[in-house]
Amino acid sequence: MSRTLSVAVKAYPHTEFLASGFAAGGRPVEVSHVDPIYRAFAPMVRELRYDVSELALATFLQAREAGVPIALLPVVLSGDFHHHSLTRWPGSAEFAPADLAGKRVGVRAYSQTTGLWVRGILHEEYGLDAKDVTWVTTEGPHVAEYAEPANVERTEGKVLDVLRRGEVSAAVLGPPALDGAEGPLVPVIPDWHAAEEAWGARHGTVPINHLLTVRRDLLEAEPGTVAELYEAFGARIAERKVADPDPGPRVRALRFGVTDELVAGLQVAIDYALQQNVIRTPVTVAELLDDFSRLA
Structure with a gap:
């Protein structure tokens, strides 16, 4: 019997087919149930634990820079606008986004993709540079080789707890944390919905969070x-x-294939990542998709 393909993806409506006897190349698929899905990212980039894995865009950028032999497929599994992802605790003092200069902001990890998008928005729309904020994190990077900037600190607990305790002025919270939050967290960016749509119109895309990746040896062999x-x-x-x-x-945000929206999303993410020292080596979209281009 053919060896199974190990696949780590979240249970979305567009991934449910994998759990119902799906096979590829005559090889049955075994889905690894990792919850939350970001817990699969470090094993993928450090150990190549899975044949195929959902992976955060920022993690892939760092893994590629570190020489990890995984390939990007142009399949966007999740994404969202993120102006509303920068929040403050209900009842806390109101402030403008630019007022965060010199302040502390919580985020799960400096290399979290939602944080990448929020910091990019703050720089692009409010002139706030990532280096002018102390980023208080509860986890390190998935890619072990990545060295965090000097203005990144580590603390204990969950980001929501850090915000609740008043240890930070604001916090970056991704969709799962926002969806599960108790009480109405307050978006820091005013009129965030209109700001999100304006960002999307300006860049021609919806921000990418997670894509599909594959071990390069599997791509080359099969x-x-x-x-x-x-x-x-x-x-x-x-x-x-x-x-x-x-x-x-x-x-x-969901996408398949090398579309204008995908290319735009990848390019903005590269630009933001370089601005923020999430990656330090310039890279092109074509280079990110080089392995896939050989497949196509």
Whole structure:
């Protein structure tokens, strides 16, 4: 019997097909149930634990810079606008985003992709540079080789707890944390919904959070298997987008293939990452997709 393919992805509507006897290249798929899904990222980039894995965009950028042999597939599994992801505790003093200069802001990890987008927005729209804030984190980077900037600190607990205790003026919270938060956290950016749509119109994309990656040795040894899996993800994403007549940004973010929106999203992320020292070596979108281009 063919060896199973180990796949680590979150249970989205567009990934449910993997759990119902799906096979690629004649090889059955075994889904690793990692919750939350970001717990799969360090094992993927440090140990190559999975054949195929969902991976945060910032983590992939750092892993590529570190020479980790994984390849990016143009399959966006999750994304969202993030102006609303910068929050303060209810009842705390109101302030403008630019007032965070010299202040402390909580984020799960400096290399968290939601944090990448928020810091980019603060720089682009409010002139606030990442180096002018102390970033208080509860976790380190997934990529062991990455050295954090000097203005990154570590603390204990969850980011919500750090914000609740008043140890930070604001906090960056990704969709799972925001969705599960108790009480109405207050977005720091005013009129955030309009600001998000304006950002999207300006850049021609919805920010990317997680994409699909594959071990490079599997891609090189079994391109047909990877291609079959890639096409299956694409079909499910297309079905989900067609089924939603009025999609919100989380559905609009889903993408398959090398589209203008995908390229725009990757390019802005590269620009933001270089600004923030999330990566230190310039890279092009074409280079990110080089392995996939050989497959195609």
